[in-house]
Amino acid sequence: MDSRPGSTTSVLRTVIGLYLREAGGWMASTTLVELMQAMEVPATLTRTALTRLRKKGVVVAAAREGMAGYELDSRAGRMLERGDRRIHNPRSMDADDPWCLISFSLPESERERRHQLRRQLHWIGCGMVSPGLWVAPDYLRKEIEEILESLDLGGRAVLFTTSRPHVTGELRDVVAGWWDLDAVAALYRDFIKFHEHIPAGEVGANPHTFATYVNLIDRWRMIPYLDPGLPTDCLPSDWPGGEGVAIFQQISESHALASKAFVNSVVGSR
Known part of the structure; x- marks a missing residue:
């Protein structure tokens, strides 16, 4: 949460969260630089961001077979496992849920x-x-x-x-004082605006698909943390959450596997 979505550090954190574990828990520095170049991020900025993530305890510098690289800090691994559940499986309450x-x-x-x-x-x-x-x-x-x-x-x-809480007046109005729903709605609307024009359908395992998918996750991953998933009748009538979730799921279904295949091709070339 301490990196602004779209920033170099945030994008690199997203790349690491998505693919470093699947690559055996380690990636060469040159691989991370190449993947970030597919995001149009220069190598110098990637190396600076790697230093920041190392200081934050996200990654640990580790050489393998004479190659400089990085592996996850054990605490970061647990954090990413929790993040997987939140990011890829957004939940919401029914009216009678506890x-x-x-x-x-x-x-x-x-x-x-x-x-x-x-x-x-x-x-x-x-x-x-x-x-x-x-x-x-x-x-x-x-x-x-x-x-x-x-x-x-x-x-x-x-x-x-x-x-379900019992309140004087409408629960929707009281809930609006417990959560900053306007701020969450603004995140959804920004996400929708950024992604609504991405066409659905089959895509190739190439840098463009990879960049699209990483940007999707990077701009999405904060939303399912801040949005508690309240029942529909506790939300404003123009709540954009449903549309945001639908767009996220649609692009994930079309881009996730192709993006992974592109990463595997880069990792394999090393």
Whole structure:
């Protein structure tokens, strides 16, 4: 989440997330440079971005058979596995699905951990009812528990499973105060505008297909984290999520395998 979609670092992170594991967990530096050149990114910018990702703990420099290259940091591997579930399988609630409440209280002396907790809850799609009470679809419970464990706050928070909230007035109006749905809708609309003119149908295993697919994932991957997948009757009537998901799935179906074949051809040439 700390890289702007479309930036060199973000695009490289997307390439690594999509293909480094499938390449045996390691890629030569020259391979990564060549793949990024297919994205019209110069080699100098790719090398700078690799340094940034190494400092962030995403990749680790590792030579194999005398060739310089990179492998995933073990923590990044777990993060990417969680990301796979979110990015490629966007979920949404039905009206009767359970919700999860997260209640916690941390003193001012622990404000840094409190800030980190709130920040991470926000970035996985939780909404804030009040500073110490957050809400999410119950299918996010495992990710919430992982955040609490990583911050050593498992004993400082209580999770409740609850049915549909009962509020005064329309739930749609109340929910709009828990999540910044306008910001999420803007992400969807930007995504739709960028991709709606890409034709459907069979494509070849070439640099253009690869670039199209990587850009698709790079511009999409933040959306299913920030969008909790609320029931339809909790969303604005002009919610663009359905159209965004449909475009994502259509291009994924036509481009994913051909893009992978192109990457395999580049990896194999090394």
